[in-house]
Amino acid sequence: MPAACSNDFQSPAQVPAQVLPPEILSEIFMHSVRNTPSESWLRVDRPPWTLGKVCCHWRAVCLSTPSLWGNLPRLYMNTALYRDPRVLSLIQTSLDLSRTMPLSLDLTIFVDADDCITNTIPLFHQILPEMHRCRELVLACNGHSLPLLNKFSGNLGSLQSLQLRSFGSSWNFDVTQSINIFAESPSLTNASVIIDCEGSFAVGCIPLPWNQLTTLSTTDIPDSFLLDVIRNAPLLKRCSFTSAWHSDHEWDEWFPAATRHIPITHRRLESLSLLSQPGDPSVPTHFIEKLFLPSLKHLEWKYMDSHTARLISLIERSRCTLLSLTTHAKDLNREIISLLGCIPHIRELKLRGISGESLAVMTIAPSASASALVPKLQNLAIELPQCTSRDIQDFIRSRTVDLELGSVQHLEVVKLSFKSEKLYWEIYHQLEGWSTHTPGDDEAYTSILYRKRVLENLVQVLRKGGKSQLLKVRLVWYNSLAEASSNLSDDRHCRLKRIWTAFWAPSRKNPQFKAYI
Incomplete structure (x- = not known):
């Protein structure tokens, strides 16, 4: 035992990281930054920036691991932080080191009319050349930023998932201007749209490639627009509609009016959620009376119990095999029990x-003889x-x-x-x-x-x-x-x-x- 200890002390010290293969070390690095808060990403004293300062071997592995740098923090355009040259330098370094790796971007753009005219947003011009790599995009914007977003058009060929939220006053949105931000997004299949504007707002101001979507969730969208979306999105499999409000507006600008009054038969839709926000029990559900959903398997709703009859009618006329049901009703009243009676395969x-x-x-x-x-x-x-x-x-x-x-x-x-x-x-x-x-x-x-x-x-x-x-x-x-x-x-x-x-x-x-x- 003493001899072994003597040999250990006399042998030269080795850095454990030098023994590990680069691929294993890169996996360890990825694990260390996986749960890094977004606000810590732009600090040079936190991972991944500190990993390359341990030794030259670690630095080489960091520089040769593009996936280590692909997840940028939440970026707020036109704020003092993202006008700082040091912060812009860190973002540019991350973009360079991530090379051709797909990007996941979370952008919040709030600009006024002067910013839109002068076009003086450094971070925007830094991100724009890399948008072709964006696979997942979370975008929150106000009305004045839409003309600026037109510069994204044609650069979103890799986009697969989109979360879009509009905020601010509706009068800031110029619906007469053509905003084809996502017109050329051939890979986009998953979309979430939230309208958080004061006053009415034409949701069609930001058109999406509806005909290629497979998943769609919306909040505060008029029901007449949702019907047109379902009619023109034949590949949809999963839909979630929260706080849909009734509107008689006809969306001739984006959808053909000739088929508007024809009942909708959607043969691919498997999951439908009809939800409402807290304190909003009066969300209309009469728009489902026009739907025929023969492939429907999963249904969720959070409405008043009086809406149950419409759901029963939907299931019976669609002749679907419902397998999953989620109801936020307070209890099982007679109507809901009758609903359970018509879905024996649940x-x-x-x-x-x-x-x-x-x-x-x-x-x-125990003595039951019937089903x-x-x-x-x-x-x-x-x-x-x-x-x-x-x-x-x-x-x-x-x-x-x-x-x-x-x-x-x-x-x-x-x-x-x-x-x-x-x-x-x-x-x-x-x-x-x-x-x-x-x-x-x-x-x-x-x-x-x-x-x-x-x-x-x-x-x-x-x-x-x-x-x-x-x-x-x-x-x-x-x-x-x-x-x-x-x-x-x-x-x-x-x-x-x-x-x-x-x-x-x-x-x-x-x-x-x-x-x-």
């Missing part, structure tokens, strides 16, 4: 504020349940342990989100065979062991006498600051096809709870 269901009486409607009685409601249900999520822990356990048991109906699918995933800590713990404490918590030396560690032990009892109770199919139970306490999970992989669970998991609310007093896991 596999995923998300509800909010369900009562014990409503949950009992989906609970299968149950939503017999194919596999995944269920209930947010803020207004029922007892016994109601929840009876429902889970009826679709797992006590299930005898051959036509009913075994429940696989249950997610329960609580506001009350009392109800959260009752789900555990009412299980058979649960043991008393014995405090240990460390509160956080003992709590984790205890919850794991309670979870093992949950597994035994819910799956006693069941088949080899598994139930994944996820419990979320709303007041927690963090969320952790435990994988139970002891001997008596190894024969199962999956790993039983549960989520709990760890102690917020001990920030090192993750280390114990």
Whole structure:
């Protein structure tokens, strides 16, 4: 042993990084900057700038790793920070070192009429030559910036994903001017449009290549415009419309008027979300009366219960096989129950504020001889349940342990989100065979062991006498600051096809709870 120590001290010291291959070292560097805050990117004392100052080997790897420099921070045009020559130099260095790598840009452009006329925005002219590399673009702009954005036209050939938000006063938007910013974006398939302007605003002021989009989400867009978009976007598969407002305006400038009154049959649309912002329950849904969606599989809505009849009509006339339903209604009233009755193939269901009486409607009685409601249900999520822990356990048991109906699918995933800590713990404490918590030396560690032990009892109770199919139970306490999970992989669970998991609310007093896991 002394001889070994002597040899170690006499041998020349080596930098560990020099032993690592460049490709491994570059992966380590990428991991170190993956979660770097955007405000730290422009500081020379933070990664990735500091990585090249350790040694010449590290510097060579940094300079030869273009992906290390491709994710620029959020850039605010026409601000004092981005007029600083030192900051502009760092941005230019990042653009040069990223070479031909695709870029992800987040730009906020707020200019006045004078800036637009004088064209004096250094950062804009620095970014413009590299726009052909942009694959993902998050763009927020006001009305005066649109003429400036025309310079982007023809430089967005690699663009695949776009998030566009307009803000400011609507009178700043000159709708008479042709703004073909994204006219030549042959790869663009994913778009999100948010209109956050005071007063009315013609959304067609910024036209998109609708005919090639596969994913579209909008906020504060008139419903008449959305109908024209669906009619002229045959490749759409996923749509999410938030706070669509009713308008009788006809968009002849961007869409042909000849087909406006013809019912719309869209054969590719698979997912449709009809949402509203908080405090805005009066969003119109009558525009779906013109839709025929035979491929619809996923439906989400956050409207008043009186809109349910229109959704039932949509499903029946489309003759679609709905597999997933998310409703933000307060409870399962008669209309929603009738909706569940016309979608027997549903596999995923998300509800909010369900009562014990409503949950009992989906609970299968042991002596049931007829088919149950939503017999194919596999995944269920209930947010803020207004029922007892016994109601929840009876429902889970009826679709797992006590299930005898051959036509009913075994429940696989249950997610329960609580506001009350009392109800959260009752789900555990009412299980058979649960043991008393014995405090240990460390509160956080003992709590984790205890919850794991309670979870093992949950597994035994819910799956006693069941088949080899598994139930994944996820419990979320709303007041927690963090969320952790435990994988139970002891001997008596190894024969199962999956790993039983549960989520709990760890102690917020001990920030090192993750280390114990």
